[in-house]
Amino acid sequence: MQRITLILGFLLFAFPLAFAADNGQHGQEEENEFNAGTMIMDHVIDAHEWHVLTWGHTHVSIPLPIILYSDGNLDVFMSSKFHHGHDEYKGYKLEIDGENKGKIINVETGDLPLDLSITKNVFAMLFSMLLICIIFISIGKSYTKRKGQAPKGLQSFLEPLILFIRDDVAKASIGKNYEKYLPYLLTLFFFIFFNNLLGLVPIFPGGANLTGNIAITGVLAVFTFIITTINANKNYWVHIVNTPGVPWWLKIPIPLMPIVEIMGVFTKPFVLMVRLFANITAGHIIVLGFMSLIFIFGNISPGIGYGVSVVSVAFAVFMGLLELLVAFIQAYVFTLLSALYFGMATEEHH
Numbered sequence: 001m002q003r004i005t006l007i008l009g010f011l012l013f014a015f016p017l018a019f020a021a022d023n024g025q026h027g028q029e030e031e032n033e034f035n036a037g038t039m040i041m042d043h044v045i046d047a048h049e050w051h052v053l054t055w056g057h058t059h060v061s062i063p064l065p066i067i068l069y070s071d072g073n074l075d076v077f078m079s080s081k082f083h084h085g086h087d088e089y090k091g092y093k094l095e096i097d098g099e100n101k102g103k104i105i106n107v108e109t110g111d112l113p114l115d116l117s118i119t120k121n122v123f124a125m126l127f128s129m130l131l132i133c134i135i136f137i138s139i140g141k142s143y144t145k146r147k148g149q150a151p152k153g154l155q156s157f158l159e160p161l162i163l164f165i166r167d168d169v170a171k172a173s174i175g176k177n178y179e180k181y182l183p184y185l186l187t188l189f190f191f192i193f194f195n196n197l198l199g200l201v202p203i204f205p206g207g208a209n210l211t212g213n214i215a216i217t218g219v220l221a222v223f224t225f226i227i228t229t230i231n232a233n234k235n236y237w238v239h240i241v242n243t244p245g246v247p248w249w250l251k252i253p254i255p256l257m258p259i260v261e262i263m264g265v266f267t268k269p270f271v272l273m274v275r276l277f278a279n280i281t282a283g284h285i286i287v288l289g290f291m292s293l294i295f296i297f298g299n300i301s302p303g304i305g306y307g308v309s310v311v312s313v314a315f316a317v318f319m320g321l322l323e324l325l326v327a328f329i330q331a332y333v334f335t336l337l338s339a340l341y342f343g344m345a346t347e348e349h350h
Helices: 002-026 036-044 120-145 154-174 182-198 214-231 234-241 256-300 302-346
Strands: 049-055 058-063 065-070 073-078 092-094 104-106
Touching: 036 256, 049 120, 065 104, 120 154, 120 182, 154 182, 154 302, 182 214, 182 302, 214 256, 214 302, 234 256, 234 302, 256 302
Parallel strands: none
Antiparallel strands: 049 058, 065 073, 092 104
């Protein structure tokens, strides 16, 4: 346990240290000046390259494909051509500051081309999808080969989670028609869960803040909204438009309750989107905030910086362990609420 704690402490210390040292590539002029806000935001937002570490003045990063469409032309090249935003290439430039920071602009016109690039978050999403496919295709083959036998290996490790989602989430929330929605709910749970865990790994291919990206959580929420709306029965819409048991004066002449219920149809997926985004992003910011204290106090006095580092690393390790629990809880809550929405939409009139 002590070795695990030391390893976690080292990783949590080295990760923000690399980002802090990399501030020079983002246009910071004073080498010794540390900007906590810049370091934290550079971590939680998307990027066109995958930064690994900084060794002295050398920035080690993995270039990612840049795919731009502008004026009928499709340009494809690697992000290394920009040299961390210091060079132009094919008339394009990666902005390192200003209102377009992190975006690619056309140097001549100043316009933003259609950016279809494989960014850090896109790569992380594709990697997690491939990982999920490999794992569950393997588990599916194991069920076929070992039919009627006790689960073994990875199958035995993930089977309790699969049965938990089936019995305690899908079946309990939806009812007799739960099998129709089970594939989506299982995919939703494991996609969020795996990406939450990968986001806690500070080395490639982990470390991307995928589930802390509001575009990702928004798309997941839209999927839940579409499935709920398409499968909703007559009883569901009657309860929204003409809620039984509500006094008539809340419906006529001003339809207060129908307005509230219709707003609720759209606020439910909005809440799903914001809850996952906010909780995952907050966890990253808290850990990086603790690590920033080392450099903030270190600029005042190296001795104070070393003293604060003990407390900061201890809190960062604690938060890292807590985020392991949060990774499961947030995947569970998103899946559970989606299942509850499906259950409410398909509930029969009693």
